[in-house]
Amino acid sequence: MVDSEIELSELQRTRQEKAEALRKRGTEPYPPHAARTDTTAQAKDRYARVEPTLPEGGEDNAELTLVGRLISRRHQGKTIFAHIRDGFGELQLYIRRDDVGEEAFEDFLKLYDLGDFVQASGRLFRTRAGEVSLRVSDISMLSKALNAPPEKWHGLQDVETRYRQRYADLIANEEVREVFIKRSKIVSSIRRFLDGRGFIEVETPTLQPLYGGAAARPFTTIHHALGQTFYLRIADELYLKRLIVGGFERVYEIAKDFRNEGMDRNHQPEFTMLEWYEAYADYRHVMAMTEDLIRQIAADVFGEPRFTKDDNEIDVSAPFARKTLRDAIKEASGVDYVALLGREELLAAARAAGADIASDTVWPRIVDELLKQFVRPNLIQPTFLLDYPVELSPLAKRKPDDPTHVERFQLYIGGGEIANAFSELNDPMDQLARFLGQQRDREAGDEEAMPIDEDYVNALMYGMPPTGGIGIGIDRLTMLLTDQPNIRDVILFPAMRALPKRGPGRAVESAG
RNA sequence: GGGCCGCUAGCUCAAUUGGCAGAGCAACUGACUCUUAAUCAGUUGGUUGGAGGUUCGAGUCCUCCGCGGCUCACCA
Numbered sequence: 001m002v003d004s005e006i007e008l009s010e011l012q013r014t015r016q017e018k019a020e021a022l023r024k025r026g027t028e029p030y031p032p033h034a035a036r037t038d039t040t041a042q043a044k045d046r047y048a049r050v051e052p053t054l055p056e057g058g059e060d061n062a063e064l065t066l067v068g069r070l071i072s073r074r075h076q077g078k079t080i081f082a083h084i085r086d087g088f089g090e091l092q093l094y095i096r097r098d099d100v101g102e103e104a105f106e107d108f109l110k111l112y113d114l115g116d117f118v119q120a121s122g123r124l125f126r127t128r129a130g131e132v133s134l135r136v137s138d139i140s141m142l143s144k145a146l147n148a149p150p151e152k153w154h155g156l157q158d159v160e161t162r163y164r165q166r167y168a169d170l171i172a173n174e175e176v177r178e179v180f181i182k183r184s185k186i187v188s189s190i191r192r193f194l195d196g197r198g199f200i201e202v203e204t205p206t207l208q209p210l211y212g213g214a215a216a217r218p219f220t221t222i223h224h225a226l227g228q229t230f231y232l233r234i235a236d237e238l239y240l241k242r243l244i245v246g247g248f249e250r251v252y253e254i255a256k257d258f259r260n261e262g263m264d265r266n267h268q269p270e271f272t273m274l275e276w277y278e279a280y281a282d283y284r285h286v287m288a289m290t291e292d293l294i295r296q297i298a299a300d301v302f303g304e305p306r307f308t309k310d311d312n313e314i315d316v317s318a319p320f321a322r323k324t325l326r327d328a329i330k331e332a333s334g335v336d337y338v339a340l341l342g343r344e345e346l347l348a349a350a351r352a353a354g355a356d357i358a359s360d361t362v363w364p365r366i367v368d369e370l371l372k373q374f375v376r377p378n379l380i381q382p383t384f385l386l387d388y389p390v391e392l393s394p395l396a397k398r399k400p401d402d403p404t405h406v407e408r409f410q411l412y413i414g415g416g417e418i419a420n421a422f423s424e425l426n427d428p429m430d431q432l433a434r435f436l437g438q439q440r441d442r443e444a445g446d447e448e449a450m451p452i453d454e455d456y457v458n459a460l461m462y463g464m465p466p467t468g469g470i471g472i473g474i475d476r477l478t479m480l481l482t483d484q485p486n487i488r489d490v491i492l493f494p495a496m497r498a499l500p501k502r503g504p505g506r507a508v509e510s511a512g
Numbered sequence: 513g514g515g516c517c518g519c520u521a522g523c524u525c526a527a528u529u530g531g532c533a534g535a536g537c538a539a540c541u542g543a544c545u546c547u548u549a550a551u552c553a554g555u556u557g558g559u560u561g562g563a564g565g566u567u568c569g570a571g572u573c574c575u576c577c578g579c580g581g582c583u584c585a586c587c588a
Contacts, residue, residue, distance in 0.1 A: 010557065011522050011539060076551085077544040096545065114538075128546050151523035151537050153549050158523085160580045172523085216587065235588095261587050262513085271588075358585095417588070448587075473588055499579070 012146045018111040019144040027107075029144040034119055037065045041088035047124040047132045059135060060124040066091060066134060067119045067142060069171070072152065075109060081133075084118060092133040093120050099137055108139055114152075115145035115171075163494050176489075182301055183478045183490055187254065189300040190274060190474075193293050199250040199276060204239035206232060206256070212456065213237030213395070215448040216259040219269070232258035236275045237395065237469070238456045241424060244277050244467050245459045252276035254474065265486040266416075269495050272474035281468035282423045283407045287384055290411055290419055290470060291320050294382065301481055309414035309483050312380050320382040320411070325371065328385050332374035337367050337389070338404075364391035379412035394434040394450060396422035414480050421470035428460035 008016060019029040038046065043064055050060050068084030068091070078097040083090050097105040099122075112118065122136040149171055150156035156172035163169075169176050191201065209228065211218040213235030221230050236253045243251045257273045278286070298305050298316050305317035323331075330336045333353040340346040343363045350357055350366055357369050367389055375385070386409040390398060396406035408422035425431050435457070441449035478490040488494035 009522065014539065072548070074547050074550050075544085076547060079545040079547080081547040081550085083548080092548075094546075098545080127548090129548070131546095131548075133546090148522050148538055153537070154524040156523070157525095158519090158580090160519090161523095163580090168523095214588080257588085259587070262585080264583085264587090267587060273588080420588080471588085476588070497579070 008146070011148050015113055015144065015146045015148075018113065019146075022107075022111055022141060022144070027141060029141050031140075031142060034067050034142055035065050036067045036119070039088040040066060040068060040084070040086050040091040043091055043124060043134065044089065044132055047126070050124075051126070058125070063121060063123060063137070064134065065119060065121040067117065069145075069149075070112060070114055070116045070118050071149070073112075073114060078105070080105075080108065084120065092127070092131050093122075093136050093139070094125075094127065094133045095120075095136045095139065099135065100139060104139060112141065113145065113148070115147065115149040117142035117145070160496075163488055164496055164499075166492055179478075179482045179484060179490060180492060182482050183474075185301050186297055186478055186481060187474065189297045190254070190293065190472075192300075193296050194250075194252050194276060197250070197289075199252045199278075200248065202240070202243060202248070202251050202253055204233075204236050204243075204253060204255070208233050208239075210451055210453050210455075211235075212450050212453045214257075214259075215450065217261055217447055219258050219260045234259050235471070236273065237471070238453055240275055240277050241464060241467065241469065242456065242459045244279050244424075245462050245464045249279040249465075250276070263495065265488075266476070268475070268487050268491055271487070271491070274472040274474055275469065277424065277467055277469040279465040279467050282466060283386070283409055283421055283468050286421045286468040286470050287322075287386075287409055287411075290421065290472075291382075294320075294411075294413070294418075297477075297481065307481060307483070309380075309480055310485075312414065314381060314414055314480075316382055316413075320384055322384045322386060324387045325367075325385045325389075326387065328375045328383075329367070329370045332378065333370055335370055337370065364389055368392065376412060376417070377415050380414055382411065382413045384409045384411055393422060394438055395425055395431075397425045397427075398430075416476055416480060417473075418477055418480065419470055419472045421468065424464070424467040424469050426460060426464040426467060428457050431460055432457050 022029045043066055046062070046064075047060060054060065066084065066086070068086035071083050071085045071090065073080060073082040080093075080095040082093045082095065084093060095105065095108060100108070119140050119142050120134055120136045121138040122134045125133060125135050127133050150168060156162055156169055161168065162173075162176075195201070207221070207223070207230040209230060211231040211234050213233075214237070216234045218231040218234050221232065222228070223230055233255075234257055236255055236257070240251050240253060252275065254272065254274045256270050258270050259267075260269065261267065263269065294316050295305060298307060306313060306315050308314070326336065326338050333350070333355070335346070335349045335353050337346055340349055341363075343366070346363060346366050347357060347359070347361065350370055353374070355369055355373050357366055361369065371385075379385075387399060387402075387405045388396070388408040390396075390404055390406050393406045393408050396408045399405045399407055406422060408420075410417055410421075411419040425434070432452075435450065435452040438449040439452055442451065475487050475490050479485070479487060482490060484490050
């Protein structure tokens with residue numbers, strides 16, 4: 001900012017001039033220290049405690065100093081009512097010229113604006129209208145804002161500005177703040193849950209020499225000193241299982257994954273995934289644990305095992321429904337894919353049932369389409385679908401009684417996939433064979449097929465105990481629990497296309 | 513990437529058939545010592561996303577470009 005010419009808007013210039021006016025009279029508009037004695041919430045709590053001991057209309061005799069952003073101001077002759085908001089709530093200030101002196105009173109009117117951070121000292125009382133307020137004896141500037149806050153009644157509506165300038169969105173829209181507070185509660189609930197069960201939280205590489213653990217296109221980058229290509233991880237899975245090989249029995253990681261694919265209401269290029277792995281557990285154990293986890297999160301976030309998503313009341317208190325993928329598809333579409341092992345046969349049956357499927361779709365993808373089109377939209381209440389065709393699951397262990405299927409489950413709630421888990425494949429030679437199968441798909445043009453990870457196979461050759469593992473998309477889980485329809489509404493700074501270069505200083509267009 | 517829709521003052525939104533670009537909030541000037549979307553009187557603020565074109569005349573119609581939303585395809 002030092003050497004750039006910033007063209008301020010008229011409103012910004014007006015505010016800048018006010019900051020200069022304060023400076024000229026010896027008041028720093030950006031002082032280094034605040035002297036808060038109480039948050040707005042503490043102040044209200046305090047008044048609730050002392051009010052019964054006060055005479056009617058009496059003032060608390062304690063002098064408090066509160067801080068916050070000035071969010072409203074109503075001037076009435078020689079009094080001003082204003083609200084400040086801090087991180088804990090809002091509180092009304094009652095400012096009388098006789099209390100603060102003429103100069104401070106005039107300054108507050110002329111040089112302070114909505115959006116400024118202020119510090120106010122005074123005593124608590126209740127107004128005739130019934131609102132607990134601070135009768136101000138002293139007020140000062142903590143930080144002069146040059147941008148006007150968004151309109152007070154409608155807030156900030158413009159979707160693009162809300163995402164590009166999340167700071168303005170958070171200032172203007174209380175419900176947006178609440179979504180991200182809930183997200184934080186969800187994540188801390190997860191950590192508490194896993195920590196309490198003897199898991200350790202670990203960190204594995206974001207920059208990986210080889211990507212794996214999921215079917216997706218990666219972001220590619222170059223490490224200059226090594227002269228080597230790295231990939232941003234698309235999953236943590238293979239590293240976490242290396243740790244199981246190494247002897248850690250219970251590990252988890254909550255981390256950003258990156259996938260270089262399309263963006264829509266359910267997809268962002270970077271997103272947050274929880275994965276955990278437990279030695280000597282199978283997918284049924286993981287399933288039981290997942291159910292407990294969801295129940296705990298609901299209790300922590302809502303205080304009850306019920307919440308609303310898309311106008312559906314979802315109840316997580318009862319045992320979650322469990323059915324095999326085969327039965328679920330058969331019930332919903334009449335198609336029994338296990339009896340239709342030929343691609344043509346399955347495609348014909350799926351289309352006869354009304355599915356919209358492209359002609360060149362491969363067998364496992366047809367099964368996936370049947371799931372998407374017939375089953376998934378109806379899985380509103382929590383439902384585990386289990387036992388997937390091996391072709392869909394290159395890292396999962398086969399069922400002992402049916403090698404065409406793997407011990408895998410997905411959890412669906414509110415019509416969306418919340419978790420994907422399986423008994424981990426620990427047979428190194430089977431794993432190698434699956435990688436080779438992926439390699440063939442890759443050579444056939446499937447850009448999302450996994451590359452062969454020889455080091456991972458090498459790790460398995462040291463022996464991995466029977467292990468259960470799971471991935472839970474934190475963003476999707478948050479969408480479910482905050483009833484948000486778009487993933488961007490649960491990611492603070494969603495990816496957006498960069499704006500073309502233009503002059504800084506405009507309130508709206510300058511971000512990005 | 514395809515289809516559809518959108519972009520007007522700092523914010524929220526108007527503008528009839530192509531005919532003077534407006535309102536509320538914010539800001540500015542003033543009145544008002546218990547207001548709370550305060551009220552009242554007045555004032556300022558615009559490259560209508562950008563560039564072209566058609567036209568006597570374009571926010572409005574056409575072309576191209578930018579950004580965004582919804583949706584379809586792929587994916588979690």
